[in-house]
Amino acid sequence: MNDKRVIRVALAGNPNTGKTTVFNALTGARQKTGNYAGVTVEKREGRRSYNAIEFIIYDLPGTYSLTAYSLDEVVARDFILEEKPDVIIDVLDATNIERNLYLFLQLQELGIPMVGAVNIADQAEAMGIKIDLKKLSALLGCPLTRTVGTRGVGTEELLDAVIAASDKPVAASRRISYGSELETEIELLTRELSADPAFAANYAPRWIAIKLLEKDENVHEKLAGCTNAESIDKKAAACIRAIETHFGRDAEIVVSEQRYAYVHGLTAESVTRNAAGSVQVIEQIDGFLMNRVLGLPLFLLIMWTIFQVTFKFGRYATDLLNLAFAQLTVLIAAAIPAGILHSLLIDGIIGGLAGVLSFVPQIAILFLCISILEDTGYMARAAFIMDKFLHLFGLHGQSFVPLMLGFGCSVPAIMAARTLKSPRDRIITVLVTPFMTCGAKLVVLVFLAGTFFGKNEGTYVMIIYLIGGVLGFLSSLVLSKTVLRGELTPFVMELPPYRMPTARGIAWHVVDKTGRYLKKAGTVLLAASILIWAMVSFPQPPHEAGRPDTHLQAGEDLSYSIAGRLGKAIEPLVRPLGFDWKIAISAVTGFAAKEAVVSTLGVLYKVGSRADRKGTSIKAALLADKTFNPLVAFVLMLFTLIVPPCIAALSIIRAEIGWKWLAFSVTYLLSLAWLLCFATYQVGRAAGWGI
Amino acid sequence: MEKTVSLASLKKGEHFRINRVTHAREVGKKLADMGFTRGTPGVVVRSALLHDPIEIRILGYNVSIRRAEAAGISVDRILPDAPVKSPKGKG
Numbered sequence: 001m002n003d004k005r006v007i008r009v010a011l012a013g014n015p016n017t018g019k020t021t022v023f024n025a026l027t028g029a030r031q032k033t034g035n036y037a038g039v040t041v042e043k044r045e046g047r048r049s050y051n052a053i054e055f056i057i058y059d060l061p062g063t064y065s066l067t068a069y070s071l072d073e074v075v076a077r078d079f080i081l082e083e084k085p086d087v088i089i090d091v092l093d094a095t096n097i098e099r100n101l102y103l104f105l106q107l108q109e110l111g112i113p114m115v116g117a118v119n120i121a122d123q124a125e126a127m128g129i130k131i132d133l134k135k136l137s138a139l140l141g142c143p144l145t146r147t148v149g150t151r152g153v154g155t156e157e158l159l160d161a162v163i164a165a166s167d168k169p170v171a172a173s174r175r176i177s178y179g180s181e182l183e184t185e186i187e188l189l190t191r192e193l194s195a196d197p198a199f200a201a202n203y204a205p206r207w208i209a210i211k212l213l214e215k216d217e218n219v220h221e222k223l224a225g226c227t228n229a230e231s232i233d234k235k236a237a238a239c240i241r242a243i244e245t246h247f248g249r250d251a252e253i254v255v256s257e258q259r260y261a262y263v264h265g266l267t268a269e270s271v272t273r274n275a276a277g278s279v280q281v282i283e284q285i286d287g288f289l290m291n292r293v294l295g296l297p298l299f300l301l302i303m304w305t306i307f308q309v310t311f312k313f314g315r316y317a318t319d320l321l322n323l324a325f326a327q328l329t330v331l332i333a334a335a336i337p338a339g340i341l342h343s344l345l346i347d348g349i350i351g352g353l354a355g356v357l358s359f360v361p362q363i364a365i366l367f368l369c370i371s372i373l374e375d376t377g378y379m380a381r382a383a384f385i386m387d388k389f390l391h392l393f394g395l396h397g398q399s400f401v402p403l404m405l406g407f408g409c410s411v412p413a414i415m416a417a418r419t420l421k422s423p424r425d426r427i428i429t430v431l432v433t434p435f436m437t438c439g440a441k442l443v444v445l446v447f448l449a450g451t452f453f454g455k456n457e458g459t460y461v462m463i464i465y466l467i468g469g470v471l472g473f474l475s476s477l478v479l480s481k482t483v484l485r486g487e488l489t490p491f492v493m494e495l496p497p498y499r500m501p502t503a504r505g506i507a508w509h510v511v512d513k514t515g516r517y518l519k520k521a522g523t524v525l526l527a528a529s530i531l532i533w534a535m536v537s538f539p540q541p542p543h544e545a546g547r548p549d550t551h552l553q554a555g556e557d558l559s560y561s562i563a564g565r566l567g568k569a570i571e572p573l574v575r576p577l578g579f580d581w582k583i584a585i586s587a588v589t590g591f592a593a594k595e596a597v598v599s600t601l602g603v604l605y606k607v608g609s610r611a612d613r614k615g616t617s618i619k620a621a622l623l624a625d626k627t628f629n630p631l632v633a634f635v636l637m638l639f640t641l642i643v644p645p646c647i648a649a650l651s652i653i654r655a656e657i658g659w660k661w662l663a664f665s666v667t668y669l670l671s672l673a674w675l676l677c678f679a680t681y682q683v684g685r686a687a688g689w690g691i
Numbered sequence: 692m693e694k695t696v697s698l699a700s701l702k703k704g705e706h707f708r709i710n711r712v713t714h715a716r717e718v719g720k721k722l723a724d725m726g727f728t729r730g731t732p733g734v735v736v737r738s739a740l741l742h743d744p745i746e747i748r749i750l751g752y753n754v755s756i757r758r759a760e761a762a763g764i765s766v767d768r769i770l771p772d773a774p775v776k777s778p779k780g781k782g
Binding site for chain 1: 711712715716717718719720721722723724725726728729731736737739740741742743744746750751752753754755756757760
């Protein structure tokens with residue numbers, strides 16, 4: 001069984017070509033996902049048995065070209081160069097054949113057998129675009145097949161073509177001509193590179209030569225492995241000078257122009273077009289959705305709907321989950337006597353699990369919405385509408401979705417930042433998202449404002465929201481000018497035609513994202529929840545047996561625990577902000593979940609109070625306390641806003657952008673929170689605000 | 692009638708033929724990769740609410756670029772119909 005023939009296939013193509021639908025049609029359910037080594041670019045891999053051959057299909061990131069500027073492009077070409085798949089399938093969008101052939105020609109230069117899958121052929125034909133596949137295939141020197149990925153049309157023909165291609169050596173005739181001026185230089189460099197047979201066997205010398213003319217820095221580094229690297233380097237510089245003198249333009253641009261010129265030559269012979277009827281449909285939809293007057297309200301309506309659906313429906317599902325967990329708790333409580341094991345199971349493990357799972361409905365619903373937006377093509381339009389405003393603050397048009405979701409919950413919001421392609425944009429967006437006041441922080445704000453500001457409750461909560469927004473945008477502005485300065489990333493973004501998403505593609509997206517959350521963040525979150533439970537529960541003060549459980553005791557227990565001691569230990573640090581050790585402890589427990597700030601304050605301040613009714617009694621206790629006054633309450637609201645988010649959000653930050661940025665985020669938020677609260681409290685006290 | 696201007700100065704609905712991309716490195720290469728090469732015809736579809744970015748139709752697809760990027764693309768204004776359907780076969 002194991003000696004079955006295996007063909008390793010890399011699936012390449014432009015974004016928005018229906019590459020994913022072709023991948024799904026090829027592999028069915030036999031897929032797994034991961035990341036490419038060392039980077040956060042998604043890697044999908046699938047298998048298919050056909051004609052007694054086992055196909056392993058690697059889905060490369062969708063790219064327009066193979067430059068060193070974009071992470072996706074580097075990942076795609078390095079995969080081909082280093083892993084050397086047996087065949088490359090390039091999915092070509094028939095409605096847009098020129099730009100797709102541009103990538104095809106670059107893939108061909110990597111020296112691996114290729115097959116072109118001309119996809120969305122049905123739509124192209126409806127648009128009056130007719131591609132003579134036989135002729136184009138002959139011109140390219142590569143087999144082409146017609147596919148309609150959404151309906152699985154042409155899958156077997158594609159696999160047949162892959163088998164045939166894998167048997168045949170790459171024909172020398174299939175190389176393109178860059179015109180005599182460039183060819184002279186390319187041939188010169190190719191000859192030099194071929195002088196080192198080991199290097200030439202590893203990397204196609206002609207491809208390296210072309211990349212050197214394009215001033216590609218990654219290829220320049222690869223050149224170090226070549227014996228006569230230094231002389232080639234010098235010759236390449238001379239070649240570039242010669243080209244730039246001749247054409248009067250940058251060499252990297254000339255190479256692109258010559259490649260496109262070749263593409264235009266190909267299509268002139270093999271593609272015919274009638275009057276483009278269908279283009280008008282796109283224009284009609286866009287005329288409505290991107291209208292100057294209606295565009296923004298429609299955009300806001302769509303975003304509002306997503307927000308409501310994600311968090312409202314998410315809440316129902318979470319409530320159901322909590323009901324199930326409550327049942328489980330009752331069962332366990334009946335089976336296990338009160339004690340440490342009881343508490344560990346109920347408060348530690350079940351509490352933690354419930355915490356982890358409570359995000360699942362939100363994440364699933366959110367990614368359902370996001371994948372519909374992406375697959376239909378609206379996401380790019382949303383970025384187009386919002387880009388100018390967000391760009392002022394160093395953000396990207398697509399940062400809007402994560403930032404907006406941040407007002408509901410940071411966990412799905414940070415995951416939504418995945419839609420951003422450039423790592424720099426993604427990191428800034430993730431770092432800034434916690435400034436958007438989430439639903440759990442709102443609970444704390446409303447509680448404090450309701451207690452201390454009476455009628456003006458709403459105004460003060462609003463002020464905190466506004467401060468959050470201002471701090472978020474200012475932070476992104478500062479970050480984009482300092483830590484994440486980087487080069488200007490071009491905002492050259494395709495606005496793809498509107499397409500009907502497939503149920504299967506969306507379902508896959510939802511399952512994949514939810515699974516990723518559970519695997520990458522869920523495990524850390526569960527461990528952290530148990531750790532926090534232990535910190536709050538241990539050590540326990542020596543109790544007299546059988547003493548009734550009172551608030552007095554709960555307060556004593558908490559202040560005796562590690563969390564309590566930690567709170568007391570950091571009291572000197574928060575004194576200048578007007579906080580005492582009780583507030584400090586609540587800030588510590590707030591890491592478990594922001595709502596915990598309220599319940600912790602309740603437990604600590606109700607020490608000695610007999611009242612059992614929640615809410616009013618905590619309020620009364622706070623109002624009676626000497627530490628608290630409206631100024632301290634406001635500073636605590638500000639503190640809650642800025643301080644690092646809960647452990648769930650922190651785990652997802654780590655999963656999305658890594659430990660280093662997590663450490664940066666925590667340090668940044670802690671320092672900013674302290675400084676601003678310090679300034680507010682000291683100025684406020686001096687001015688006599690609210691005292 | 693052909694006059695070389697910056698793409699950023701064109702209005703909605705105006706047709707053009709690309710003369711040259713003056714950006715180099717990442718921005719210039721990205722534009723060239725996306726089809727902004729000498730001789731390629733296109734049309735300005737719209738600009739966003741705040742005047743920026745702009746949407747261009749080129750090589751049969753729509754693409755959004757910021758005005759700062761469009762400012763580095765010099766183009767010749769052309770009439771909507773006549774020369775657009777060049778031998779390169781684009782409409």
